[in-house]
Amino acid sequence: xxxxxxxxxxxxxxxxxxxxxxxxxxxxxxxxxxxxxxxxxxxxxxxxxxxxxxxxxxxxxxxxxxxxxxxxxxxx
Amino acid sequence: xxxxxxxxxxxxxxxxxxxxxxxxxxxxxxxxxxxxxxxxxxxxxxxxxxxxxxxxxxxxxxxxxxxxxxxxxxxxxxxxxxxxxxxxxxxxxxxxxxxxxxxxxxxxxxxxxxxxxxxxxxxxxxxxxxxxxxxxxxxxxxxxxxxxxxxxxxxxxxxxxxxxxxxxxxxxxxxxxxxxxxxxxxxxxxxxxx
Ligand SMILES: [Zn+2]
Numbered sequence: 001x002x003x004x005x006x007x008x009x010x011x012x013x014x015x016x017x018x019x020x021x022x023x024x025x026x027x028x029x030x031x032x033x034x035x036x037x038x039x040x041x042x043x044x045x046x047x048x049x050x051x052x053x054x055x056x057x058x059x060x061x062x063x064x065x066x067x068x069x070x071x072x073x074x075x076x
Numbered sequence: 077x078x079x080x081x082x083x084x085x086x087x088x089x090x091x092x093x094x095x096x097x098x099x100x101x102x103x104x105x106x107x108x109x110x111x112x113x114x115x116x117x118x119x120x121x122x123x124x125x126x127x128x129x130x131x132x133x134x135x136x137x138x139x140x141x142x143x144x145x146x147x148x149x150x151x152x153x154x155x156x157x158x159x160x161x162x163x164x165x166x167x168x169x170x171x172x173x174x175x176x177x178x179x180x181x182x183x184x185x186x187x188x189x190x191x192x193x194x195x196x197x198x199x200x201x202x203x204x205x206x207x208x209x210x211x212x213x214x215x216x217x218x219x220x221x222x223x224x225x226x227x228x229x230x231x232x233x234x235x236x237x238x239x240x241x242x243x244x245x246x247x248x249x250x251x252x253x254x255x256x257x258x259x260x261x262x263x264x265x266x267x268x269x270x
Contacts, residue, residue, distance in 0.1 A: 064105075
């Protein structure tokens with residue numbers, strides 16, 4: 001088994017790599033490719049940055065205190 | 077499948093269940109807010125989710141993913157209540173192989189990742205809320221709440237492959253919307269005519 005991915009193969013796995021869905025062996029292959037391929041590595045950084053952006057922006061709301069109190073009464 | 081059923085003290089078990097369930101309140105509220113796009117409806121949805129969770133707590137297996145379990149209850153309530161149980165797969169505009177990275181690389185003088193830093197949080201939330209609900213919930217589960225494809229698939233009740241394809245198209249749609257916003261707001265200069 002040859003561990004050298006082509007750029008296309010690497011990009012096909014990008015979503016799963018960014019989402020941490022690959023096996024350890026697959027992660028090693030992608031990492032190895034990214035280490036030696038600046039264009040793919042740049043694209044990876046962008047996709048990871050985009051995922052982080054969505055998370056950070058959508059994570060800012062907190063449940064209102066009144067709701068928390070109401071639920072305390074219901075649950076306990 | 078072996079399940080260890082412990083029934084020593086019902087009251088303590090129930091309190092422990094409630095306590096753990098409440099640790100997921102912010103997560104559920106955020107999800108409800110994104111799904112309903114309305115703070116009042118979001119609060120109602122979350123409250124009903126907890127009421128139902130309490131009623132069905134015996135069906136929760138301690139030690140498994142409670143966040144996923146609660147999310148599953150909530151999204152089912154959401155679909156029943158607001159969509160009459162119909163989970164229509166609204167198709168997204170066909171964006172071909174649009175990728176924000178490539179578009180920026182071709183048209184923008186600003187480094188691609190720097191463009192991301194300049195996008196306002198409000199605009200990202202708006203773009204997420206504009207997604208059709210079936211695509212929106214996949215983004216919420218995987219990108220915002222960090223669910224694995226497998227857990228997201230279980231919550232929604234679809235195959236993993238469907239999670240992946242919806243996620244891919246949802247991200248593409250988000251990127252397109254944010255690109256349009258970046259153009260309109262001047263973050264990215266209007267396309268150079270080649
Ligand atoms: Zn490459």
